[in-house]
Amino acid sequence: MRKPCCEKKGTMNKGAWTKQEDQKLIDYIHKHGEGCWRSLPQAAGLLRCGKSCRLRWVNYLRPDLKRGNFGEDEEDLIIKLHALLGNRWSLIAGRLPGRTDNEVKNYWNTHLRRKLMQMGIDPNNHRPRPAVSVPNKSVGSDHSSTCKPENSQEEEDIGSVLQCSSKPESNTGFLPDLNLELTIGPPLIEERLQLSHIDSTQLSFSNFSTVIS
DNA sequence: AACCGATACAACCGCGACGCC
DNA sequence: TGGCGTCGCGGTTGTATCGGT
Known part of the structure; x- marks a missing residue:
C-alpha cells in the first residue's frame, strides 16, 4: 500500500x-x-x-511562462518532436521556451491531435491513416501507440527514437530525416533557433494546413 | 432565456526514478 | 545494497466557458 x-x-x-x-x-x-x-x-x-x-x-x-496561444512555429515543433519522442511531454516542453509540459500536453490533446486526424494523419504514429475510418470520438483515450512504446525496449534513448522515426518502414516515408540533434538539457534559445531552421518545406504543419484547406 | 453538449485547461492521481541514509 | 522519502512525469478527471438549438 x-x-x-x-x-x-x-x-x-x-x-x-x-x-x-x-x-x-x-x-x-x-x-x-x-x-x-x-x-x-x-x-x-x-x-x-x-x-x-x-x-x-x-x-x-512561474514568471518566465509565455502563456497565450501557440504560434504556428510552435505547433510545427510540437508535432515534429512528438513524432520523435512520443508522449514525453516534459522533453517536448523543454524545447519550447516558456511552455510547460502540462500546457503542451493539453494543447496536443485538444488541438493538434484533432488537426492531425482531420488531415488524415494518425496522431499516435504520425503516419497517414487508412482512407476511411470512423472518427475516433474518444479524443485522448487512445494513447496506446506512440512511436516509442509498442515494441519497446523501454529504455530507448533519444538517438534510437530518432532512428525509429527515420526508418522507412516505421514511417512509410512520411517523416523525413529530421536530425533534430536532440539532447537532454535546459532549453536554449539558440537551439530552438536552430530547430526552426529545419527546412520547413520538409515537414511543415502550415503546409499541411494549406493542403487541406 | 434556458438548456445541453462540446471544448479548453487547470488540477489531481498514481507510479517510476532518483538520491540519501 | 536495500529501504525510504521526495520529486517529476504522464494520464486522467473536474469544471468553467462557449456555442448551438
Whole structure:
C-alpha cells in the first residue's frame, strides 16, 4: 500500500487556487527559491500538499511562462518532436521556451491531435491513416501507440527514437530525416533557433494546413 | 432565456526514478 | 545494497466557458 502524498488529507485545500494562495506561494518562492516542495506548504502558510504547490508554480505562476496561444512555429515543433519522442511531454516542453509540459500536453490533446486526424494523419504514429475510418470520438483515450512504446525496449534513448522515426518502414516515408540533434538539457534559445531552421518545406504543419484547406 | 453538449485547461492521481541514509 | 522519502512525469478527471438549438 502506498501512503497518500499528504498526511493531513482532510485539512488540505483542493481544487482551484485562490489569489491569496497564489500570492503566498509566489512570495515564498521569491524569498527562498524553488525546491523542497514537501516542506514548502507549511513554511509558506499554505494548506496544500507540496505536489500541488509545485504544479501550480511550474504550470502557472512561474514568471518566465509565455502563456497565450501557440504560434504556428510552435505547433510545427510540437508535432515534429512528438513524432520523435512520443508522449514525453516534459522533453517536448523543454524545447519550447516558456511552455510547460502540462500546457503542451493539453494543447496536443485538444488541438493538434484533432488537426492531425482531420488531415488524415494518425496522431499516435504520425503516419497517414487508412482512407476511411470512423472518427475516433474518444479524443485522448487512445494513447496506446506512440512511436516509442509498442515494441519497446523501454529504455530507448533519444538517438534510437530518432532512428525509429527515420526508418522507412516505421514511417512509410512520411517523416523525413529530421536530425533534430536532440539532447537532454535546459532549453536554449539558440537551439530552438536552430530547430526552426529545419527546412520547413520538409515537414511543415502550415503546409499541411494549406493542403487541406 | 434556458438548456445541453462540446471544448479548453487547470488540477489531481498514481507510479517510476532518483538520491540519501 | 536495500529501504525510504521526495520529486517529476504522464494520464486522467473536474469544471468553467462557449456555442448551438
